[in-house]
Amino acid sequence: xxxxxxxxxxxxxxxxxxxxxxxxxxxxxxxxxxxxxxxxxxxxxxxxxxxxxxxxxxxxxxxxxxxxxxxxxxxxxxxxxxxxxxxxxxxxxxxxxxxxxxxxxxxxxxxxxxxxxxxxxxxxxxxxxxxxxxxxxxxxxxxxxxxxxxxxxxxxxxxxxxxxxxxxxxxxxxxxxxxxxxxxxxxxxxxxxxxxxxxxxxxxxxxxxxxxxxxxxxxxxxxxxxxxxxxxxxxxxxxxxxxxxxxxxxxxxxxxxxxxxxxxxxxxxxxxxxxxxxxxxxxxxxxxxxxxxxxxxxxx
Amino acid sequence: xxxxxxxxxxxxxxxxxxxxxxxxxxxxxxxxxxxxxxxxxxxxxxxxxxxxxxxxxxxxxxxxxxxxxxxxxxxxxxxxxxxxxxxxxxxxxxxxxxxxxxxxxxxxxxxxxxxxxxxxxxxxxxxxxxxxxxxxxxxxxxxxxxxxxxxxxxxxxxxxxxxxxxxxxxxxxxxxxxxxxxxxxxxxxxxxxxxxxxxxxxxxxxxxxxxxxxxxxxxxxxxxxxxxxxxxxxxxxxxxxxxxxxxxxxxxxxxxxxxxxxxxxxxxxxxxxxxxxxxxxxxxxxxxxxxxxxxxxxxxxxxxxxxxxxxxxxxxxxxxxxxxxxxxxxxxxxxxxxxxxxxxxxxxxxxxxxxxxxxxxxxxxxxxxxxxxxxxxxxxxxxxxxxxxxxxxxxxxxxxxxxxxxxxxxxxxxxxxxxxxxxxxxxxxxxxxxxxxxxxxxxxxx
Numbered sequence: 001x002x003x004x005x006x007x008x009x010x011x012x013x014x015x016x017x018x019x020x021x022x023x024x025x026x027x028x029x030x031x032x033x034x035x036x037x038x039x040x041x042x043x044x045x046x047x048x049x050x051x052x053x054x055x056x057x058x059x060x061x062x063x064x065x066x067x068x069x070x071x072x073x074x075x076x077x078x079x080x081x082x083x084x085x086x087x088x089x090x091x092x093x094x095x096x097x098x099x100x101x102x103x104x105x106x107x108x109x110x111x112x113x114x115x116x117x118x119x120x121x122x123x124x125x126x127x128x129x130x131x132x133x134x135x136x137x138x139x140x141x142x143x144x145x146x147x148x149x150x151x152x153x154x155x156x157x158x159x160x161x162x163x164x165x166x167x168x169x170x171x172x173x174x175x176x177x178x179x180x181x182x183x184x185x186x187x188x189x190x191x192x193x194x195x196x197x198x199x200x201x202x203x204x205x206x207x208x209x210x211x212x213x214x215x216x217x218x219x220x221x222x223x224x225x226x227x228x229x230x231x232x233x234x235x236x237x238x239x240x241x242x243x244x245x246x247x248x249x250x251x252x253x254x255x256x257x258x259x260x261x262x263x264x265x266x267x268x269x270x271x272x273x274x275x276x277x278x279x280x281x282x283x284x285x286x287x288x289x290x291x292x293x294x295x296x297x298x299x300x
Numbered sequence: 301x302x303x304x305x306x307x308x309x310x311x312x313x314x315x316x317x318x319x320x321x322x323x324x325x326x327x328x329x330x331x332x333x334x335x336x337x338x339x340x341x342x343x344x345x346x347x348x349x350x351x352x353x354x355x356x357x358x359x360x361x362x363x364x365x366x367x368x369x370x371x372x373x374x375x376x377x378x379x380x381x382x383x384x385x386x387x388x389x390x391x392x393x394x395x396x397x398x399x400x401x402x403x404x405x406x407x408x409x410x411x412x413x414x415x416x417x418x419x420x421x422x423x424x425x426x427x428x429x430x431x432x433x434x435x436x437x438x439x440x441x442x443x444x445x446x447x448x449x450x451x452x453x454x455x456x457x458x459x460x461x462x463x464x465x466x467x468x469x470x471x472x473x474x475x476x477x478x479x480x481x482x483x484x485x486x487x488x489x490x491x492x493x494x495x496x497x498x499x500x501x502x503x504x505x506x507x508x509x510x511x512x513x514x515x516x517x518x519x520x521x522x523x524x525x526x527x528x529x530x531x532x533x534x535x536x537x538x539x540x541x542x543x544x545x546x547x548x549x550x551x552x553x554x555x556x557x558x559x560x561x562x563x564x565x566x567x568x569x570x571x572x573x574x575x576x577x578x579x580x581x582x583x584x585x586x587x588x589x590x591x592x593x594x595x596x597x598x599x600x601x602x603x604x605x606x607x608x609x610x611x612x613x614x615x616x617x618x619x620x621x622x623x624x625x626x627x628x629x630x631x632x633x634x635x636x637x638x639x640x641x642x643x644x645x646x647x648x649x650x651x652x653x654x655x656x657x658x659x660x661x662x663x664x665x666x667x668x669x670x671x672x673x674x675x676x677x678x679x680x681x682x683x684x685x686x687x688x689x690x691x692x693x694x695x696x697x698x699x700x701x702x703x704x705x706x707x708x709x710x711x712x713x714x715x716x717x718x719x720x721x722x723x724x725x726x727x728x729x730x731x732x733x734x735x736x737x738x739x740x741x742x743x744x745x746x
Binding site: 257258261262265268269272273275276278279280282283285286287288289290291293294 | 434435436441444448451452455459462487488489490491493495496499500502503506507510514517
């Protein structure tokens with residue numbers, strides 16, 4: 001009886017494990033999650049405008065547990081008072097992000113202060129409530145110029161808006177980041193400050209560019225209350241090819257192993273193999289004695 | 301009693317084990333051979349079509365082959381360690397389990413490295429490992445350690461077999477001619493003379509000490525293959541001692557299971573007694589506590605550090621591998637502890653059951669060390685195909701794994717047909733010792 005119990009309990013455990021390898025620890029119910037809806041706009045370097053909304057479900061108890069909502073249709077509008085102009089729609093990807101890009105020549109409805117009012121809207125499903133988020137931005141123009149002034153490589157930024165009369169109005173102040181294009185992401189090289197619409201910054205001369213020495217420089221205003229995200233970029237042949245002269249000092253990756261390693265391993269191995277040899281020699285001596293005994297008994 | 305007569309008696313007692321097979325054992329052998337044949341077919345398929353037929357891909361480059369490799373090699377090292385300890389410290393009840401431990405040691409050290417060969421995508425370049433070795437690579441250390449250990453274990457096993465080969469040579473007149481010749485050859489003229497005995501005891505004792513040291517070194521090198529990398533879940537300073545404790549845990553478990561099966565099928569109740577199971581059970585209890593402690597320390601420090609990649613790994617373990625994690629690190633540790641802790645629960649069957657749970661838990665623990673880490677690399681996985689993101693073993697890998705287990709059992713059975721599983725020389729030695737003691741006592745009384 002006991003044996004049968006043991007047999008079956010082990011069997012059940014094994015089968016359970018084989019079939020449960022992929023099962024999840026906790027049941028995920030939508031009731032345990034709160035919906036988060038983010039909306040932002042980025043004026044890109046080519047003057048097009050990207051609208052991006054993100055829909056994420058976050059666990060009410062575990063804030064780290066976030067699940068992006070896939071395939072949700074997000075509509076983007078330009079609004080002015082009661083008027084709503086559909087700019088486009090897009091479905092969320094596996095990160096819960098839906099994006100549309102509006103061309104440079106896209107015309108927008110603006111209020112009397114020159115603000116473009118944008119809305120992202122998700123109409124909801126049986127399980128998820130409708131979501132809506134609005135933002136208001138001014139159309140900022142960011143001009144980036146890379147010039148050598150008296151042999152000094154200089155980055156010049158000009159930030160302005162165009163008022164209702166069509167005249168340029170430099171912005172009063174804003175934070176700005178100057179970055180260069182790296183292998184995996186943009187590498188910030190200066191976190192500056194625009195005053196009166198201008199920034200002048202001396203470019204470091206030791207930044208490596210691509211194979212041809214070209215450098216992509218970005219000027220980025222991030223999450224500004226008035227202008228949102230704005231970006232400008234420009235190329236210049238300012239890159240420096242850095243020959244790596246330093247040899248890696250990590251000895252584990254050099255051609256030859258460190259001396260101590262050879263010494264320790266040799267001592268260990270010689271010790272062990274010498275013992276084997278000693279054992280085998282003793283076996284031969286046992287064999288010799290055995291042969292002598294056999295010869296003796298034969299002779300007798 | 302004359303020791304020569306006693307030797308003859310022992311050969312007579314153990315000869316049914318060495319003679320022709322019973323119907324049940326024949327069925328078992330056929331079954332095991334069939335499993336091995338399926339494994340050979342799987343190997344041919346893998347060799348022809350490449351690793352595409354396995355579940356291994358760009359990220360998870362080590363699957364259950366490497367898990368089996370670690371499992372078997374650890375089993376072997378722990379066997380060597382336990383055997384060395386039993387012999388070196390002249391443990392009183394060693395005779396009944398000694399040969400089981402030695403055979404497990406050698407067989408697992410033969411089977412284990414075969415799995416690493418299955419893991420190599422370009423077997424045709426295997427010799428490069430020897431032609432272009434990098435002494436600074438833990439893989440090269442492992443090759444040196446395994447080869448040295450294998451030869452050491454073979455020599456040690458052979459040394460312990462010699463007196464039994466000699467007894468069988470002198471007392472197996474009815475055995476087939478080939479067997480008699482084999483015994484004569486392998487006994488290398490050992491006649492149990494005092495000088496021969498002394499020499500053999502001396503070198504066996506030295507080898508037993510050597511084997512304990514070798515097992516610790518080889519174990520650590522195996523752990524360093526993992527812990528010297530920066531991978532989350534592997535880069536740990538306690539991995540070497542953790543591997544040693546884990547290896548001993550599985551080793552003692554397999555020894556208990558083997559003791560149970562051999563005792564049952566060969567009716568060796570007289571030699572493998574309850575006291576042996578209780579002794580082994582208490583050792584298993586101590587090791588399970590140690591293993592549980594190491595496991596807790598390992599995961600606790602990862603959880604507390606809050607490093608992004610460690611957190612990702614723990615998330616994978618507690619979600620995708622939840623049940624396996626629970627079995628390997630909770631059930632696989634707690635059930636043996638509960639069974640072995642209470643005296644009342646320590647029966648032969650329950651101790652064997654605890655050992656079985658421990659061994660299964662340990663195998664899954666190995667799985668959790670290898671696969672989830674490879675599934676959560678530092679750089680995001682580029683391929684979106686599910687088989688590239690998550691590993692699951694194919695039938696080819698399972699067939700070859702079971703073939704390895706079948707080969708282990710088959711070779712065990714075949715070796716038991718060559719020499720008795722209870723060392724006759726050990727019994728003779730014990731009786732000789734007792735005779736000596738009795739003589740001394742009577743002389744003292746006079």
